[in-house]
Amino acid sequence: xxxxxxxxxxxxxxxxxxxxxxxxxxxxxxxxxxxxxxxxxxxxxxxxxxxxxxxxxxxxxxxxxxxxxxxxxxxxxxxxxxxxxxxxxxxxxxxxxxxxxxxxxxxxxxxxxxxxxxxxxxxxxxxxxxxxxxxxxxxxxxxxxxxxxxxxxxxxxxxxxxxxxxxxxxxxxxxxxxxxxxxxxxxxxxxxxxxxxxxxxxxxxxxxxxxxxxxxxxxxxxxxxxxxxxxxxxxxxxxxxxxxxxxxxxxxxxxxxxxxxxxxxxxxxxxxxxxxxxxxxxxxxxxxxxxxxxxxxxxxxxxxxxxxxxxxxxxxxxxxxxxxxxxxxxxxxxxxxxxxxxxxxxxxxxxxxxxxxxxxxxxxxxxxxxxxxxxxxxxxxxxxxxxxxxxxxxxxxxxxxxxxxxxxxxxxxxxxxxxxxxxxxxxxxxxxxxxxxxxxxxxxxxxxxxxxxxxxxxxxxx
Amino acid sequence: xxxxxxxxxxxxxxxxxxxxxxxxxxxxxxxxxxxxxxxxxxxxxxxxxxxxxxxxxxxxxxxxxxxxxx
Numbered sequence: 228x229x230x231x232x233x234x235x236x237x238x239x240x241x242x243x244x245x246x247x248x249x250x251x252x253x254x255x256x257x258x259x260x261x262x263x264x265x266x267x268x269x270x271x272x273x274x275x276x277x278x279x280x281x282x283x284x285x286x287x288x289x290x291x292x293x294x295x296x297x298x299x300x301x302x303x304x305x306x307x308x309x310x311x312x313x314x315x316x317x318x319x320x321x322x323x324x325x326x327x328x329x330x331x332x333x334x335x336x337x338x339x340x341x342x343x344x345x346x347x348x349x350x351x352x353x354x355x356x357x358x359x360x361x362x363x364x365x366x367x368x369x370x371x372x373x374x375x376x377x378x379x380x381x382x383x384x385x386x387x388x389x390x391x392x393x394x395x396x397x398x399x400x401x402x403x404x405x406x407x408x409x410x411x412x413x414x415x416x417x418x419x420x421x422x423x424x425x426x427x428x429x430x431x432x433x434x435x436x437x438x439x440x441x442x443x444x445x446x447x448x449x450x451x452x453x454x455x456x457x458x459x460x461x462x463x464x465x466x467x468x469x470x471x472x473x474x475x476x477x478x479x480x481x482x483x484x485x486x487x488x489x490x491x492x493x494x495x496x497x498x499x500x501x502x503x504x505x506x507x508x509x510x511x512x513x514x515x516x517x518x519x520x521x522x523x524x525x526x527x528x529x530x531x532x533x534x535x536x537x538x539x540x541x542x543x544x545x546x547x548x549x550x551x552x553x554x555x556x557x558x559x560x561x562x563x564x565x566x567x568x569x570x571x572x573x574x575x576x577x578x579x580x581x582x583x584x585x586x587x588x589x590x591x592x593x594x595x596x597x598x599x600x601x602x603x604x605x606x607x608x609x610x611x612x613x614x615x616x617x618x619x620x621x622x623x624x625x626x627x628x629x630x631x632x633x634x635x636x637x638x639x640x641x642x643x644x645x646x647x648x649x650x651x652x653x654x655x656x657x658x659x660x661x662x663x664x665x666x667x668x669x670x671x672x673x674x675x676x677x678x679x680x681x682x683x684x685x686x687x688x689x
Numbered sequence: 690x691x692x693x694x695x696x697x698x699x700x701x702x703x704x705x706x707x708x709x710x711x712x713x714x715x716x717x718x719x720x721x722x723x724x725x726x727x728x729x730x731x732x733x734x735x736x737x738x739x740x741x742x743x744x745x746x747x748x749x750x751x752x753x754x755x756x757x758x759x
Contacts, residue, residue: 307728557755569723569756626727626748627693633755 230361234258236286244310245269246648251308254289254652265650277650279551284539285374291512292545300368302669308331312670313687314662315368323369323670324547324588325595328361328403330390331379336407338445340472341566342645343688344377344508353666358390358658362397364668368551373401373595375430382410382417388424395425399597401426405470407445408456418459428599429460430495436658459496466601468498468639468642472534474511474519475520480622483532493560494602498639499616502527505645507677518655522554522644529640533566537640541568544665548643549658554639557598559632569637588660598639645676648681652680665689694744699730707734714738721756 236256243254243669245268254267254277263280280286303547312318332349333342353361365372374394381387381404394402404421408431411418417658434440438448460467471478472486482501491494501519504510529538537558544550559567624632646655651674671687678686695713703713711730716738719726730739740749 477708622725623726626718627727628753629725630751630755631753637755 241265241267242309242653243651244648244678244686245272245451246275246412247272249648249680249684249686252350258664261286265652273651275625278519278521279650279652280523281525282527284526285521286523289544290579291546291550292579292581293320293558293584293587294424294581296322296369296583296588298322299425301366301464302368310651310656310672310675310686312447313665314669319659319672320657321660322588323365323586323662324371324591325373325375325662326365326369326670327375327377327661327663327673328365328370329378329663330358330376330381333383334380334407335409336379336380336445337381338407338509340444340474340508340510342508343377343379344663344679349379352384355389355393355405359393359397359665361668362394364664366397366671367398368670369590369662370398371589372399373403373592374399374401374654377405380407380409382406382542388417388426389453391421391424391426401427401592401600401601403430403468403595405430405432407432407447407449410544411459412452412455415462418463418465422463422465426465427466427596428601429456429465430470430500431453431456432469432472433485434471434473437481437482440481443477444472451608457492457495458592463494464601465495466497466597466599467492468500469494469496470500470502472502472504472506473520473525476517477523477529480532482528482681483534485530485532486537486601486640490560490564490566493638494635495637497599497601500639500643501642501677503642504646505674506647506649507645507674507679519650522551522642525642526554532550536566537545538568541570542640543570545591545622546582547584547660549655551652551655552646552658553641553643555639558640559629560636560638561632566638575578586587591660594639598637602635645677651678657660694727694729694741694748696741696743697737699741701737702730702739704732704734704737706737709734711739721751723756724750 228413232509235601241254242251245252252267252269254265257264257266263286265279266275268274301315301317303312303314305316305318309318310523331352339346372523391402433453434444438450442450469485471477485499489499524538525540529537542554542556545553546554558567559569656672656675661669661673663673663676665671666689676687700711709732712733713728714731715726716729716731
């Protein structure tokens with residue numbers, strides 16, 4: 228049983244929403260040992276407590292303060308105040324790094340877990356003219372950002388290559404699809420058409436390296452299809468990011484096997500982006516605060532299950548979004564199996580200097596393009612970086628060899644902890660850089676767009 | 690030994706301190722906790738290394754970007 232929190236941490240004046248009625252209410256943080264909770268109180272529905280940090284790395288060390296970004300153009304003005312005026316409004320503190328455009332409502336998988344709560348049969352899909360208005364809305368507010376085409380399941384559309392080509396034609400240089408991979412697995416000509424249209428990267432839902440977790444989270448065995456999707460991407464030279472939704476007690480034990488598979492499938496697999504389960508959209512009804520997986524627990528699971536190949540100290544808080552929202556590390560995969568962390572140990576001094584948020588966003592945009600797309604041609608043969616060798620002491624490497632390896636065999640390992648109505652922190656939300664394009668062309672922070680109350684009431688999603 | 694970071698003209702330089710002609714040598718450079726070896730022009734007397742503008746703004750800059758990529 229966790230100890231009763233009794234020490235307040237951080238600044239006063241926090242705010243969140245009541246999980247029952249979505250009213251704006253005060254929130255604060257309390258610490259109990261190495262656990263940190265967000266506590267909030269609604270005058271009508273009482274007190275709520277959500278775990279936001281557990282264990283090492285130390286909560287107080289995990290900081291990366293930023294100077295707020297100011298946009299040239301805000302689509303909305305401040306009327307009711309955050310989080311009711313998205314977006315974006317002048318209270319927001321970060322520009323868009325990735326704009327998510329939902330091009331399909333329906334999905335061919337209908338998982339028990341779905342942030343977007345996508346139906347098996349969606350309504351009519353947005354036509355190309357409407358999709359173009361969304362692209363243009365992004366250009367107005369966030370030119371130069373990356374694009375993720377999502378849904379629903381975007382690959383249920385036969386004209387998805389046209390949507391990709393349209394985005395490229397409008398000047399977006401990095402376009403990714405967020406997919407379950409089923410169509411990529413069975414339709415190689417579709418993959419070829421996407422590549423020809425200018426697709427940069429595939430964000431592939433990938434919860435495990437065995438079938439048990441797929442049964443629980445997705446409703447059926449899917450591993451064989453996921454691997455066929457990877458084969459198709461390899462054949463057509465598409466970079467892939469594996470995206471596991473991680474649930475304690477369901478697939479936390481798959482962190483190590485997924486990283487092992489990622490190493491074996493490099494350079495087709497360019498990154499692994501873990502997403503601890505959040506409680507919005509469709510999620511298991513028995514998922515409670517006790518089962519919430521925090522970022523530090525995930526960092527430690529990565530180190531432990533990879534037997535130290537991906538050490539905890541090599542992960543850093545982000546330079547783009549709020550420090551409490553994610554971690555990231557880049558790793559060089561040497562032939563023979565050694566894994567070389569490229570990020571520096573995160574060991575901030577007492578008062579890290581605030582960095583301009585906009586510069587962090589611009590770096591993140593460029594980093595995604597470099598690390599999540601396929602590498603340039605050439606380099607060591609595929610799968611040369613796999614194997615089970617333990618990390619040996621680093622030997623100096625030739626400069627040219629290092630550059631070639633870094634271009635070809637860098638694996639990005641990251642995670643993002645989404646906020647649901649239980650742990651929503653408006654201070655974090657205002658730093659958000661992942662924005663969903665609403666049907667009327669506004670940019671809404673991802674967590675707010677998907678947020679649902681305990682009773683299923685939506686804040687923004689239609 | 691490869692001399693990818695040395696142009697023929699680089700070896701025409703003399704060390705201003707020792708007056709000796711620079712020679713190709715395998716040197717170790719350290720940046721942000723990472724060590725690399727590279728063939729660079731070096732003074733055989735004092736060990737001073739010359740890094741050309743091309744290498745500094747090319748490969749060295751790329752290494753910096755890789756290591757500071759975050």
